[in-house]
Amino acid sequence: MSRLKLMRIAACCVAGCSVAVAQSLDFEVYRTRVEPIFSKQRESHARCVACHSESNNAFRLQKWGPQTRSFTEEQSRVNFQMISKLVVPGSPERSILLLHPLAKEAGGDEFHSGGRQFLSKDDPDWQIIAAWVRAAR
Numbered sequence: 001m002s003r004l005k006l007m008r009i010a011a012c013c014v015a016g017c018s019v020a021v022a023q024s025l026d027f028e029v030y031r032t033r034v035e036p037i038f039s040k041q042r043e044s045h046a047r048c049v050a051c052h053s054e055s056n057n058a059f060r061l062q063k064w065g066p067q068t069r070s071f072t073e074e075q076s077r078v079n080f081q082m083i084s085k086l087v088v089p090g091s092p093e094r095s096i097l098l099l100h101p102l103a104k105e106a107g108g109d110e111f112h113s114g115g116r117q118f119l120s121k122d123d124p125d126w127q128i129i130a131a132w133v134r135a136a137r
Helices: 003-015 018-024 027-039 048-052 073-084 124-135
Strands: none
Touching: 027 048, 027 073, 027 124
């Protein structure tokens, strides 16, 4: 079985604990510091929201309206609940949200169809997400 498939199964298993996980993660930090990363234009990559609002996988962001370029608070709450299933509170190194877009050479997953958003764990945006996950207990 592929690592990606195992990770998807793990994400589904974690879904049963998502309420407890979400309660340990800080929504305000998510909304003000983490979520803007998903809308950010990264050099040579599409914004995460460009692909992940149309995706049919574990990381599915809410779709922006035709006149918007940010998430409403309601959309952010839905995104937060979904993303909470992709993290292991206190452990960025075991969180799918951080491993999947990370370069394999830096410890990331085998494959991410959107390319490597983070070439290393030193990337400032990777560090912001990791700090948010690390702060949760």
